[in-house]
Amino acid sequence: MSSYVSQELHLARRRKEILSQRSELLQQMETYLGDKKTKKTWQTQAADAAHKRNAALLNDIEAAEKRLQERVCLLPHPDTVKLETLYWASVKESLPKWEEFLLGRAEVPIGYKKMKSTKQNISYSEEESQK
Template sequence: MSSYLAQEVHLARRHEEILSQRSELLQQMETYLGDKKTKKTWQTQAADAAHKRNAALLNDIEAAEKKLQERVHLHPHPNTVKLEMSPCAAEQDSTGCKVPR
């Protein structure tokens, strides 16, 4: 009978050890999942911020491009004006010939 009692005490201790290990593993798992969730949240926020920065930069670039194109149409390069006025003028000027104006 004492061997049954000794086995019962041994099993009770082993059961407590297992429960303690289980509790520790559950806590580690909760910590891991919490860290993982926090990391994912941080990554999502970083990606959203990067997307907003990229969209703002793209808008700035498009605005600058539009402004430059408007400026080119308002003030064309002098050589462009010269060619539009007289397509032969540039050719004759490069050969040294004078074009009557």
């Protein structure tokens, strides 16, 4: 009979240990779930903040794009258009002179060397007048 009593005591102690471990594990599980819930809440808030920030940036970019397109649609100043027209007319006029040279079939056009030396003379005379 004493062996039954000692077995009963051993089983009672073992049951107490198991219940203690169970209680500890349940508490750890509750802590883990609470931390997980807190982390999920924090991630949700961070995602919402990022979404709002991205939406604001997108709106800013769209507004900037709209302003730039409005600027592009504006007509250039008439003087600018006139100068541009004159420039392209000059290019078209001098193109035949340069075409053979650019293709490697002829020497530099004669007017080019004269213009270069004329520009040097002009710059020298301006320097002398400043002295």
